[in-house]
Amino acid sequence: MFLIQFETLDSTAACLFGLINGDEVFTTMNALSSDETIIYPFSLFYFYSFIILFIFGVANLFIAIIDNTYRRIKEVGDRDTKALCQYEIKRINIVWQRRIGV
Numbered sequence: 001m002f003l004i005q006f007e008t009l010d011s012t013a014a015c016l017f018g019l020i021n022g023d024e025v026f027t028t029m030n031a032l033s034s035d036e037t038i039i040y041p042f043s044l045f046y047f048y049s050f051i052i053l054f055i056f057g058v059a060n061l062f063i064a065i066i067d068n069t070y071r072r073i074k075e076v077g078d079r080d081t082k083a084l085c086q087y088e089i090k091r092i093n094i095v096w097q098r099r100i101g102v
Helices: 010-020 023-035 039-100
Strands: none
Touching: 010 039
16 A cells, blocks of 8 residues: 555655655656555645645745845945946046146
């Protein structure tokens, strides 16, 4: 009735990790489909919801990391750009004042 992959907590965690990575999806679903019991629709629902939730979770985490890094780089870049612009304006004013003779 039970698959070997789900006998212990360790093997279940390893199987679910493989399912997230897409390694054992066909093998696991094929093994479950051979067991024609009432559990099959519930196992399909559990597997697909598990995979979808973790894929969305990992994708959102990745997007959040990229977004946070982008904002930090942009803040540093804006500060450096303002400082550089102010330095260039002062330099241009000094050169301009020397040419005019002020």
